[in-house]
Amino acid sequence: MRDRVLWLGCLVYVALFTWLGSVKFAAHRNLVDFGIFAQTVAGAFGCFCNPVEGNHWAFHFSPILYPVALVVALVRSPLTLVALQAIAGALVAPPVYAMVRPKSGVPLARLAALVVWLYPPLAGLIFGDFHENGFAPAGVAWTLYAFDAGLLAWAFFAALATLLVKEDQAVFLAIGGALGAWRFWGTKRARAAAAITVVSVLVLVLFFGYIQPHVAMGATGSWQPWRFYAWSVPAAAALAAGIAARVGFLLLVFVPLLFLPFRSSIIWLAVAPLGEVLLSRMPTTFTLGTHYAGAWLGYVLTAFAFGLRELEPRRARTAVLVCIGLCMLEFAVADPLHPALNLHWPQPRDVALDRFLQTLPSNAGVATQEEAYTHLALFDRTARPFPETASQPVDACYLLIDLDFPDSPRLQEYGGAVQQLVREGVYLPTAQSGGIVLYRRAKACR
Numbered sequence: 160m161r162d163r164v165l166w167l168g169c170l171v172y173v174a175l176f177t178w179l180g181s182v183k184f185a186a187h188r189n190l191v192d193f194g195i196f197a198q199t200v201a202g203a204f205g206c207f208c209n210p211v212e213g214n215h216w217a218f219h220f221s222p223i224l225y226p227v228a229l230v231v232a233l234v235r236s237p238l239t240l241v242a243l244q245a246i247a248g249a250l251v252a253p254p255v256y257a258m259v260r261p262k263s264g265v266p267l268a269r270l271a272a273l274v275v276w277l278y279p280p281l282a283g284l285i286f287g288d289f290h291e292n293g294f295a296p297a298g299v300a301w302t303l304y305a306f307d308a309g310l311l312a313w314a315f316f317a318a319l320a321t322l323l324v325k326e327d328q329a330v331f332l333a334i335g336g337a338l339g340a341w342r343f344w345g346t347k348r349a350r351a352a353a354a355i356t357v358v359s360v361l362v363l364v365l366f367f368g369y370i371q372p373h374v375a376m377g378a379t380g381s382w383q384p385w386r387f388y389a390w391s392v393p394a395a396a397a398l399a400a401g402i403a404a405r406v407g408f409l410l411l412v413f414v415p416l417l418f419l420p421f422r423s424s425i426i427w428l429a430v431a432p433l434g435e436v437l438l439s440r441m442p443t444t445f446t447l448g449t450h451y452a453g454a455w456l457g458y459v460l461t462a463f464a465f466g467l468r469e470l471e472p473r474r475a476r477t478a479v480l481v482c483i484g485l486c487m488l489e490f491a492v493a494d495p496l497h498p499a500l501n502l503h504w505p506q507p508r509d510v511a512l513d514r515f516l517q518t519l520p521s522n523a524g525v526a527t528q529e530e531a532y533t534h535l536a537l538f539d540r541t542a543r544p545f546p547e548t549a550s551q552p553v554d555a556c557y558l559l560i561d562l563d564f565p566d567s568p569r570l571q572e573y574g575g576a577v578q579q580l581v582r583e584g585v586y587l588p589t590a591q592s593g594g595i596v597l598y599r600r601a602k603a604c605r
Contacts, residue, residue: 164269165256172249172276173242176285179502180241183286187509187530187564188501191544192450193288194529194536196224197237201537203228209536210543217375218383220326220366221291237537240289248285250297251275251460254304258464263475270479271467277486280412281456283448283495292453295324299457302332302355303425306339311351318355326366327435327454333359335428387439394440405437408445411493412459415485417478420462422469429458448495508563508594515595519557524604526555528569545573553577556604558586562594 183189191211198209203225208214215221231239252272260268275281284293298321305314318336321328332355339352371382390398412433413420420426432455436444444451467475496502516534519525524541535542546553549572558577560570577598580586586598 160253160257162265165253165272168272168276169249169252173245176245176248177238177242179286180245181238183501184237184241185505185509186503187512189533190288191529191532192290194533194544196289197240197536198540200224200228200231200240202540210541214374216370220362220370221324223291223294223323244285244289244293247294247297248281251281251300251457254300255460255464258304258307259468262468263472267475267479271464274479274482274486275460277483278415279486279489279495280447280452284450284452284456286496287448287450290450290453291324292450295321295328295453296457296460298324300461303461306348306351311347315351315354319358322359322362326363329359329362331431334431338427387441387444390440401442404442405445411447411489415482415489416463417482417485419466419478420459422466423462425462425465429455429462432458448497511593512561512595515592524556525559526553527559528561528564528567530561530564530567531559545569547572549573549576556600558598560596
């Protein structure tokens with residue numbers, strides 16, 4: 160763990176993905192979720208809410224956002240979120256390095272860390288919009304490394320940190336802890352694993368038994384994430400049509416790792432996290448480049464480390480070099496960063512939109528498309544994106560559209576509704592600059 164090459168690699172990774180994230184942000188390529196989490200973090204010590212979800216506790220157990228909020232309070236910039244997620248991604252490699260080094264030596268451990276940094280699913284997670292899920296892989300990897308090394312106090316501490324990320328990690332750690340207690344029955348490791356299971360179950364009881372029902376009191380319908388698993392009979396019948404997409408997803412996950420995770424029984428810990436994304440009726444969960452990868456990444460990369468260190472040294476070196484090549488190949492044929500779309504220098508339309516946003520009154524109550532919403536969110540708690548469908552009402556003092564971003568999903572979904580509201584006289588144009596048009600509610604705003 161004192162290898163300077165390892166920590167230099169971490170610094171390079173952080174610098175690279177912070178820079179890539181800044182380019183993406185300047186080009187207005189972040190989506191609605193970036194704004195949702197920026198507003199939640201900005202109000203963490205108040206309502207812990209945003210205009211889309213209301214109170215975030217009604218959706219997820221994410222105390223990890225409180226320390227994030229402390230950092231953002233010190234450096235109030237959207238790029239702080241980008242940098243923190245890049246740091247979380249970089250820190251997945253050291254525990255993998257540490258698990259490989261004792262049996263395989265420093266050179267191979269360094270190459271294993273390089274595989275982690277080059278692993279496309281991890282890159283897609285870190286490059287995507289900021290989410291609490293971005294912290295899960297590092298938390299899981301450090302927990303399993305410490306447990307394997309016999310550092311049981313540290314394993315328990317890392318498990319606690321992982322539990323702060325999201326409620327699904329409590330499910331996975333409860334299962335993993337139970338398996339660990341059974342595997343090491345009668346030892347200190349078994350007691351530590353059992354303690355992790357107990358705490359994980361307590362987190363689940365606390366969230367689903369008290370926090371979520373209390374915060375969501377009065378809301379209609381079930382817990383919102385259940386929509387991913389609300390299989391209807393026709394949808395279930397069509398599941399066969401989605402098998403190919405799921406198999407393709409698994410190939411993108413395991414081919415770059417040369418299927419080495421399957422050489423270790425640790426892969427059983429990845430069954431539940433992978434099941435969470437594969438059993439969804441919505442393909443977003445098993446699409447690389449989304450935050451859902453955070454659920455399973457830590458378990459799969461830990462299994463990779465265990466599988467690699469079981470190989471004879473020469474075979475292990477060959478395998479890890481092949482993994483590096485396969486990671487680079489996957490970037491060439493299925494890059495989850497989508498650089499042609501997301502990475503380009505700011506264009507005149509980007510500069511014009513940012514300048515216009517600076518002229519808006521503070522907390523003006525603007526509903527807009529994601530290009531503007533993501534740049535307003537951290538500093539304007541009242542900003543909100545347009546609704547997802549034209550049938551939904553919009554409750555905002557101002558509406559802002561930017562026709563210079565014709566491919567904006569929210570503009571395409573709600574632009575027609577905005578024009579209808581203007582024709583009906585509900586909103587009146589109040590300012591315009593190029594393709595940017597600002598409308599104000601005709602009646603007095605709340």
